Amino acid sequence: MMNKSDQAAPAKRIAVISADFAQPQHGKMLNEITRQLALRGGVPLLFNDSGSLAEQMPVDGAILLGDMPAEAAPVGVPAVHLCSTHAESIGVDDYSAGVEIGRLLLSQHYQRFGYMSVSDLHSPRLAGYAASLATEGIRLDVVLTAGGSDRELGWQAMTTYLKQARASERINALFCENDLLAFGAMQAIRDFGQGAHIGVVGFGDLDEARATTWHLTSWSQPCDLQVAEALNRLLEERTDIGGAWREGQLQCRHSHLGKAKPGEMSQCGCAIRH
Secondary structure (H helix, E strand, O other): OOOHHHOOOOOEEEEEEEOOOOOHHHHHHHHHHHHHHHHOOEEEEEEEOOOOOHHHOOOOEEEEEOOOOHHHOOOOOOEEEEOOOOOOOEOOOHHHHHHHHHHHHHOOOOOOEEEEEOOOOOOHHHHHHHHHHHOOOOOEEEEEEOOOOOHHHHHHHHHHHHHHOOHHHOOOEEEEOOHHHHHHHHHHHHHHOOOOOOEEEEEOOOHHHHOOOOOOEEEEOOHHHHHHHHHHHHHHOOOOOOOHHHOOEEEOOOOOOOOOOOOOOOOOOOOOOO
16 A cells, blocks of 8 residues: 555645636747646646636635736745736836847937837836937937737827828937837838838737748847746745846847848848738
8 A cells, every 4th residue: 555655745726817818928938838837747827817716726826917906826835927917927127128129229320219108107128228328318209008919009009100100300219118019010011002111119028029921120038047946945945036038139120120222132120022
């Protein structure tokens, strides 16, 4: 007969809570969570929007995907934030990322700069971007608020702006808070036509960003390291505050490039190229 000491320890169960698992970045993180938990002998339990169900099932920890409030986690278990603007979220250094993206767009000699955000809350990402421009004596001209993390909302915000702005005052460089907004903004630029050229940079480096439809330049996050940090905190009570999980890097493609000179082949991602 097997002794209790010979029995395998029960699998660790981690609640993964999201308001929208259809979000591409959430799906990317979920795949990584599932993979790493399996290697650690654990399993994820998925809960849509609320941790109330998780409170009815024993779990060893919770991962909140997106801007879920801390109250969404089950009571009495450790919880961490991923893919979130929450101050305690496990994610890249947003301020430094914004600085680097500002430098990239400045290198293309643009003159008028914009930013598209999910909400009207100013993020470290935006602050770093604006600070980068300010070092060259350039101000951030326009902040567009999409009202959500959705390409359709990005399209609507950009279309409205293009119709209202005078051509001589229109921005020619745009940093979007995430890739979905960038896709929507780029489609709006193409639909608008009229020779409009706006260099676009996204954030998150979704798989779709690599597609020839977009050639989107985007800031890439080390999802594997971020998930590892989350599980270390939940399962081992081990935290690495200044770890490599905070570092990201630019994936430069075509969308940020300046307008080609007459006679040159354009490689930018705007309507002129397509």
